[in-house]
Amino acid sequence: MAGVSLYDNVGSRPLVMGVLNVTPDSFFDGGRYLDHDAAIARGREMIAEGADIVDVGGESTRPGAAAVSEHEELRRVIPVIEALAGDVRLSIDTTKEAVARRAVAAGAFMVNDVSASLEQVASDTGAAFVAMHRRGTPADMQDDPRYDDVVAEVTAYLAARAARASAVGVEEVWVDPGIGFGKTAMHNLQLLGGLPELVALGYPVLVGTSRKSFLGRIATEKLLRGGSPAPAEDRFEGSLASATYAMAKGAAAVRVHDVAATAQAAQLVGSMRAVRPAPA
Ligand code: HH2
Numbered sequence: 001m002a003g004v005s006l007y008d009n010v011g012s013r014p015l016v017m018g019v020l021n022v023t024p025d026s027f028f029d030g031g032r033y034l035d036h037d038a039a040i041a042r043g044r045e046m047i048a049e050g051a052d053i054v055d056v057g058g059e060s061t062r063p064g065a066a067a068v069s070e071h072e073e074l075r076r077v078i079p080v081i082e083a084l085a086g087d088v089r090l091s092i093d094t095t096k097e098a099v100a101r102r103a104v105a106a107g108a109f110m111v112n113d114v115s116a117s118l119e120q121v122a123s124d125t126g127a128a129f130v131a132m133h134r135r136g137t138p139a140d141m142q143d144d145p146r147y148d149d150v151v152a153e154v155t156a157y158l159a160a161r162a163a164r165a166s167a168v169g170v171e172e173v174w175v176d177p178g179i180g181f182g183k184t185a186m187h188n189l190q191l192l193g194g195l196p197e198l199v200a201l202g203y204p205v206l207v208g209t210s211r212k213s214f215l216g217r218i219a220t221e222k223l224l225r226g227g228s229p230a231p232a233e234d235r236f237e238g239s240l241a242s243a244t245y246a247m248a249k250g251a252a253a254v255r256v257h258d259v260a261a262t263a264q265a266a267q268l269v270g271s272m273r274a275v276r277p278a279p280a
Contacts, residue, residue, distance in 0.1 A: 013270025050263030057093030135182025151194030208255035
């Protein structure tokens with residue numbers, strides 16, 4: 001196509017948010033980056049791999065995870081944020097008000113809140129805010145979750161939470177369907193397929209499927225032969241496929257552990273968005 005450069009896609013490329021869990025018990029990277037130096041090195045590695053945002057978390061949200069004290073969560077995340085601030089945009093993955101405030105003061109630009117309730121902190125500090133949908137708490141969220149229409153219910157919930165955040169003065173509000181948070185594998189698939197409904201709300205959409213258990217339960221050959229679901233180490237392909245699908249369906253950003261591969265996929269989706277088909 002005349003006049004369209006393959007490299008002329010700046011601005012249309014979905015963003016890649018790299019996951020950095022400074023925890024002993026996160027379901028995939030738990031224990032790898034509990035040490036501050038290891039976490040900072042991984043943050044720098046993700047920047048080199050193409051991360052647009054690094055999401056720093058100090059408390060696992062996996063089903064059954066133990067709660068962490070405010071003091072311990074601060075001890076885990078603040079030195080990492082201080083060290084990486086200035087090198088990349090940082091978000092803080094927390095549900096605690098004090099942790100969110102301290103993290104923004106230390107350099108985070110975004111509050112990523114799986115409880116969708118810290119909008120006042122974002123408003124007070126001028127941070128961007130991610131409102132994520134979840135049902136229940138880590139202790140009970142996977143106990144037989146039910147919805148009449150998961151796409152409609154999650155979309156309505158996020159519309160209300162986003163409106164509440166805007167009403168208190170948050171300037172940059174994101175929404176996230178919360179893949180795996182109180183959802184069956186079928187609910188997760190329905191939410192991914194229904195992403196255009198969420199995108200139509202008009203807020204940038206963040207999606208996190210990376211290495212999550214539903215990917216291991218989707219009918220792999222092994223599973224069809226009576227085997228067990230794939231463990232997190234074997235969910236790379238599903239993670240990349242689902243992130244690429246989410247971006248193609250309009251997600252503005254994907255939250256992933258595998259930054260290098262996903263950044264390539266984001267570049268490709270951005271290129272496809274930039275290139276308009278020639279008129280027939
Ligand atoms: N998923 C996890 C944590 N935070 N935040 C948003 N906005 N969206 C998500 O889908 C999301 C999230 C769970 O993944 P991870 O951080 O890798 O694991 P853990 O909670 O065990 O630390």
